[in-house]
Amino acid sequence: xxxxxxxxxxxxxxxxxxxxxxxxxxxxxxxxxxxxxxxxxxxxxxxxxxxxxxxxxxxxxxxxxxxxxxxxxxxxxxxxxxxxxxxxxxxxxxxxxxxxxxxxxxxxxxxxxxxxxxxxxxxxxxxxxxxxxxxxxxxxxxxxxxxxxxxxxxxxxxxxxxxxxxxxxxxxxxxxxxxxxxxxxxxxxxxxxxxxxxxxxxxxxxxxxxxxxxxxxxxxxxxxxxxxxxxxxxxxxxxxxxxxxxxxxxxxxxxxxxxxxxxxxxxxxxxxxxxxxxxxxxxxxxxxxxxxxxxxxxxxxxxxxxxxxxxxxxxxxxxxxxxxxxxxxxxxxxxxxxxxxxxxxxxxxxxxxxxxxxxxxxxxxxxxxxxxxxxxxxxxxxxxxxxxxxxxxxxxxxxxxxxxxxxxxxxxxxxxxxxxxxxxxxxxxxxxxxxxxxxxxxxxxxxxxxxxxxxxxxxxxxxxxxxxxxxxxxxxxxxxxxxxxxxxxxxxxxxxxxxxxxxxxxxxxxxxxxxxxxxxxxxxxxxxxxxxxxxxxxxxxxxxxxxxxxxxxxx
Amino acid sequence: xxxxxxxxxxxxxxxxxxxxxxxxxxxxxxxxxxxxxxxxxxxxxxxxxxxxxxxxxxxxxxxxxxxxxxxxxxxxxxxxxxxxxxxxxxxxxxxxxxxxxxxxxxxxxxxxxxxxxxxxxxxxxxxxxxxxxxxxxxxxxxxxxxxxxxxxxxxxxxxxxxxxxxxxxxxx
Numbered sequence: 001x002x003x004x005x006x007x008x009x010x011x012x013x014x015x016x017x018x019x020x021x022x023x024x025x026x027x028x029x030x031x032x033x034x035x036x037x038x039x040x041x042x043x044x045x046x047x048x049x050x051x052x053x054x055x056x057x058x059x060x061x062x063x064x065x066x067x068x069x070x071x072x073x074x075x076x077x078x079x080x081x082x083x084x085x086x087x088x089x090x091x092x093x094x095x096x097x098x099x100x101x102x103x104x105x106x107x108x109x110x111x112x113x114x115x116x117x118x119x120x121x122x123x124x125x126x127x128x129x130x131x132x133x134x135x136x137x138x139x140x141x142x143x144x145x146x147x148x149x150x151x152x153x154x155x156x157x158x159x160x161x162x163x164x165x166x167x168x169x170x171x172x173x174x175x176x177x178x179x180x181x182x183x184x185x186x187x188x189x190x191x192x193x194x195x196x197x198x199x200x201x202x203x204x205x206x207x208x209x210x211x212x213x214x215x216x217x218x219x220x221x222x223x224x225x226x227x228x229x230x231x232x233x234x235x236x237x238x239x240x241x242x243x244x245x246x247x248x249x250x251x252x253x254x255x256x257x258x259x260x261x262x263x264x265x266x267x268x269x270x271x272x273x274x275x276x277x278x279x280x281x282x283x284x285x286x287x288x289x290x291x292x293x294x295x296x297x298x299x300x301x302x303x304x305x306x307x308x309x310x311x312x313x314x315x316x317x318x319x320x321x322x323x324x325x326x327x328x329x330x331x332x333x334x335x336x337x338x339x340x341x342x343x344x345x346x347x348x349x350x351x352x353x354x355x356x357x358x359x360x361x362x363x364x365x366x367x368x369x370x371x372x373x374x375x376x377x378x379x380x381x382x383x384x385x386x387x388x389x390x391x392x393x394x395x396x397x398x399x400x401x402x403x404x405x406x407x408x409x410x411x412x413x414x415x416x417x418x419x420x421x422x423x424x425x426x427x428x429x430x431x432x433x434x435x436x437x438x439x440x441x442x443x444x445x446x447x448x449x450x451x452x453x454x455x456x457x458x459x460x461x462x463x464x465x466x467x468x469x470x471x472x473x474x475x476x477x478x479x480x481x482x483x484x485x486x487x488x489x490x491x492x493x494x495x496x497x498x499x500x501x502x503x504x505x506x507x508x509x510x511x512x513x514x515x516x517x518x519x520x521x522x523x524x525x526x527x528x529x530x531x532x533x534x535x536x537x538x539x540x541x542x543x544x545x546x547x548x549x550x551x552x553x554x555x
Numbered sequence: 556x557x558x559x560x561x562x563x564x565x566x567x568x569x570x571x572x573x574x575x576x577x578x579x580x581x582x583x584x585x586x587x588x589x590x591x592x593x594x595x596x597x598x599x600x601x602x603x604x605x606x607x608x609x610x611x612x613x614x615x616x617x618x619x620x621x622x623x624x625x626x627x628x629x630x631x632x633x634x635x636x637x638x639x640x641x642x643x644x645x646x647x648x649x650x651x652x653x654x655x656x657x658x659x660x661x662x663x664x665x666x667x668x669x670x671x672x673x674x675x676x677x678x679x680x681x682x683x684x685x686x687x688x689x690x691x692x693x694x695x696x697x698x699x700x701x702x703x704x705x706x707x708x709x710x711x712x713x714x715x716x717x718x719x720x721x722x723x724x725x726x727x
Binding site: 124125126138139140141142143144146148149178179180181186206207208210211214215226227230233234292293296297300303313314550551 | 667
């Protein structure tokens with residue numbers, strides 16, 4: 001627990017009904033510094049702002065939330081500070097490098113200024129955008145045309161100066177993206193090249209910003225589940241689980257045992273296919289096309305299984321608040337074992353091709369290194385953090401769905417290079433397979449949804465045969481699941497790392513605010529610093545190994 | 556030894572209309588530029604993989620250079636921030652060129668009815684074939700490809716596609 005913080009700031013903070021420490025904004029930087037240095041709260045999970053325009057009994061309209069974890073990743077602490085009408089506060093980038101982009105996002109979406117921020121400008125919306133869309137008084141459908149992209153020289157020029165370049169003539173400038181064969185999807189990195197070497201790099205995101213968080217504010221909780229599918233579309237079900245898990249936390253419900261085990265099985269299966277795509281894509285980037293077929297074809301098999309189970313290949317929307325849409329089908333176990341066998345074979349054959357391959361080793365080892373300290377300070381999580389040698393896995397440090405009772409190992413790297421990040425993923429596929437086998441053996445019979453008419457839909461028999469059932473169905477569909485007022489953060493181990501949802505509910509069927517903690521966001525923020533000084537071909541592999549998924553990066 | 560048509564016809568001549576010969580060549584050798592931004596792009600990866608195998612249609616030469624492509628497949632959400640880039644890429648492609656708008660987002664904004672998502676790419680570039688689905692199944696991509704082939708077969712060489720009048724919201 002934060003002893004030093006509690007001792008020193010006892011008179012300055014109050015703990016609100018949600019368990020957050022509320023501090024005056026002048027003290028935030030000092031408080032975080034103390035938490036960082038004395039109490040070892042070294043991991044800034046996420047930060048976001050809230051617009052309380054429609055909520056009464058709040059001292060100010062805006063507040064900023066800081067969520068941190070300690071060095072063992074078990075304890076979570078939430079700090080909150082209200083922002084007065086000056087709409088400005090201190091930047092915490094001097095403490096946490098990960099705060100850089102987080103603060104830019106708050107400025108972009110809410111218009112709150114951070115003093116001493118190195119480069120406070122828009123990040124998700126385009127530079128011609130006027131206004132701040134996540135404010136409650138911004139009309140949700142008011143789009144604004146963009147005519148010209150940002151040239152990013154405002155970031156590049158000071159960066160070049162710090163590297164000792166006074167004139168730009170000796171360098172060549174190149175845009176990698178936002179539509180480039182070597183940068184996956186919509187990711188843009190602007191690089192200054194000296195021959196083949198990257199001297200400076202600046203990344204820009206937001207090309208796939210789809211307004212997820214604003215859309216959450218006019219949909220009911222169950223309607224949001226299809227939106228979560230499209231965050232990380234390589235492992236849609238894990239995102240479903242993450243969101244449902246957070247809402248269930250506010251509702252305070254405990255899932256039936258069968259539902260928990262199904263979530264473990266399908267969730268781990270999603271983790272496997274996410275890793276398969278990542279590895280297949282990076283091997284293609286390296287020119288190793290054969291491995292793409294080896295890894296991708298088993299994934300097609302998993303898609304067939306998911307189509308049978310959920311009716312959709314990619315965006316499954318299988319979870320519901322309080323359970324899932326339907327039970328496993330007859331013959332699921334057989335199909336699953338076929339899939340797992342094929343995956344095992346695909347991984348085996350890929351490893352056979354690469355594990356003793358000189359080219360593979362030369363191109364991945366000691367390339368794109370992230371040190372332990374840097375990885376933590378930049379907020380990396382998941383396989384990318386574990387590749388740097390830090391044993392942080394929410395399934396182990398803060399277990400849910402009985403993960404503590406499963407027999408599996410955390411895959412760890414030691415160098416934090418591309419090679420480690422790939423091998424950690426290969427190992428995690430194997431570990432996930434182990435978990436699935438154990439979960440299938442222990443899968444109990446029973447209901448798959450909580451038996452509470454305020455949360456789960458009644459059976460079709462009830463709906464068609466009696467008026468209570470019919471009304472129950474109508475109420476839940478039209479008004480949604482009523483979630484008690486609370487500000488709440490809960491996370492699961494997504495395929496890319498800590499996938500958390502910070503939800504503010506106001507008692508209605510629609511969330512007041514949803515903030516996703518996307519693991520990619522922080523990995524992408526670290527990316528330009530990792531590639532500076534390396535070759536341009538290495539930058540491509542580094543990007544592939546971080547597994548940036550634009551859907552969750554931009555939301 | 557000759558294979559295929561050469562084996563059957565030997566050194567004889569084949570007479571046909573220039574129109575059909577060129578249409579035949581075009582429809583069997585499309586070079587798609589896959590403008591993949593989101594979920595739909597992942598489904599396109601499946602189209603390219605061995606199960607669905609886009610190369611059965613002669614369209615497996617996926618290019619990421621507008622100069623080398625004649626079929627633009629927009630697979631994924633186009634935000635307002637991305638729109639000028641999409642327009643530039645379309646403009647850089649040389650004629651003749653065709654456009655497939657794949658998936659709900661590209662066609663209409665999909666269920667992203669909000670401040671950041673373009674409500675359909677046909678407000679910036681002309682579209683030949685729309686594909687439904689969120690994301691479309693790989694079969695739907697192939698179906699769209701067949702539709703493009705039909706368009707190519709039906710259009711005469713004399714028709715100057717470059718003169719089509721289209722002025723999108725970002726148009727000069």
